[in-house]
Amino acid sequence: MKFASYWHDTSVPFAGAMVAPVSGDFEVAVIGAGFTGLNAARMLAKSGVKVALIEAEHVGYGASGRNGGHLNSGHFASFGAAKAQFGDSQARRLWRAYDDSIDMIEAIIEEEKIECSFRRGGKLKLASKPSHVKGLQAMCEEIRREVDPSVEWLSRQDLRKELGSDAFHGAVLCPKSAMMHMGRYANGMAQAAHRHGATIWEHNPVTACERVSNGWRLTTPTGSLTTRQVILATDAYTTETFGYFRRRIMPIASFIIATRPLTSEEVAATIPGNRNYTNSLNIANYFRLTPDNRMLFGGRARFSAVSNQKTDVRPIV
Numbered sequence: 001m002k003f004a005s006y007w008h009d010t011s012v013p014f015a016g017a018m019v020a021p022v023s024g025d026f027e028v029a030v031i032g033a034g035f036t037g038l039n040a041a042r043m044l045a046k047s048g049v050k051v052a053l054i055e056a057e058h059v060g061y062g063a064s065g066r067n068g069g070h071l072n073s074g075h076f077a078s079f080g081a082a083k084a085q086f087g088d089s090q091a092r093r094l095w096r097a098y099d100d101s102i103d104m105i106e107a108i109i110e111e112e113k114i115e116c117s118f119r120r121g122g123k124l125k126l127a128s129k130p131s132h133v134k135g136l137q138a139m140c141e142e143i144r145r146e147v148d149p150s151v152e153w154l155s156r157q158d159l160r161k162e163l164g165s166d167a168f169h170g171a172v173l174c175p176k177s178a179m180m181h182m183g184r185y186a187n188g189m190a191q192a193a194h195r196h197g198a199t200i201w202e203h204n205p206v207t208a209c210e211r212v213s214n215g216w217r218l219t220t221p222t223g224s225l226t227t228r229q230v231i232l233a234t235d236a237y238t239t240e241t242f243g244y245f246r247r248r249i250m251p252i253a254s255f256i257i258a259t260r261p262l263t264s265e266e267v268a269a270t271i272p273g274n275r276n277y278t279n280s281l282n283i284a285n286y287f288r289l290t291p292d293n294r295m296l297f298g299g300r301a302r303f304s305a306v307s308n309q310k311t312d313v314r315p316i317v
Ligand SMILES: Cc1cc2nc3c(=O)[nH]c(=O)nc-3n(C[C@H](O)[C@H](O)[C@H](O)COP(=O)(O)OP(=O)(O)OC[C@H]3O[C@@H](n4cnc5c(N)ncnc54)[C@H](O)[C@@H]3O)c2cc1C
Pocket: 031, 032, 033, 034, 035, 036, 037, 038, 054, 055, 056, 057, 058, 059, 060, 061, 062, 063, 064, 065, 066, 067, 068, 069, 070, 071, 072, 204, 205, 206, 207, 233, 234, 235, 236, 237, 238, 239, 241, 254, 255, 256, 298, 299
């Protein structure tokens, strides 16, 4: 077994990072080159702002280069639960935000000409137990009626065209969901930000952030820069340098694993529907095919503050 992210292992790394030490004066400095930081830097640079992007490791090193590769429409909680909690109009806005985010990513890919195998394959939420069918069917009906008529229910028989397995008892089909190659998207976003004029440093963890008269000074092992404003896009990788934010993060260990490329006969026998799939267990597992026909599985291994990819290995059920 190889302990490397599939997405990094199968994409060409970003080649536009600065070789010179960190220095200069900027209007905005973005810390962290995951999807959040990359798009912030890209958009700012595109609108003429002098922006620096500083990454501790390399572009896409964090969750953006290690995830399941699903761009799923709708949220995990039912529409009814969101409506009960937030009211009708907020629940609709929340639901549509998921659809809009996929549309936005599709538009960026088109605009920046990023080759990342984006595809509207749809998602199936699979009933893992017979007792889950009724609840999922009711959820499907509610979504169709209230917010997205394109969603459909697939019976156990319909699933034969989707998966070479009798393990599931029906599924909700969300046709707007998409998939892409996350590593190629991240590197393409970095290339686009660079092209629009962002200055990008990799392998430069920000180790201090202090107030100066007209903004902030960010320090890294190679040097420092000053900036009017800072965008902190460090996600779960936030260090003690930003202790206020780090203390507000709850760790949830989560992993992906990819098989060798499957033959076309193996694809036809196991996953002919070629969509995003997720099951209905409380701690859900999910899977899809990669552009080179590997089966990529993901799931949550355990809830713990400490994560070690070797000791966390556990069979996916
Ligand atoms: C296993 C797994 C599967 C997932 N599957 C999906 C999925 O299928 N669909 C989906 O929509 N979402 C999924 N997610 C969630 C999604 O990947 C994340 O929400 C998203 O990538 C977060 O992007 P980000 O830019 O905010 O953070 P990240 O991509 O985590 O980037 C943060 C970056 O900040 C850098 N950094 C941290 N501290 C510093 C510092 N001091 N100085 C400089 N740089 C620093 C890190 O090195 C890192 O590169 C999954 C996540 C995981 C872990």
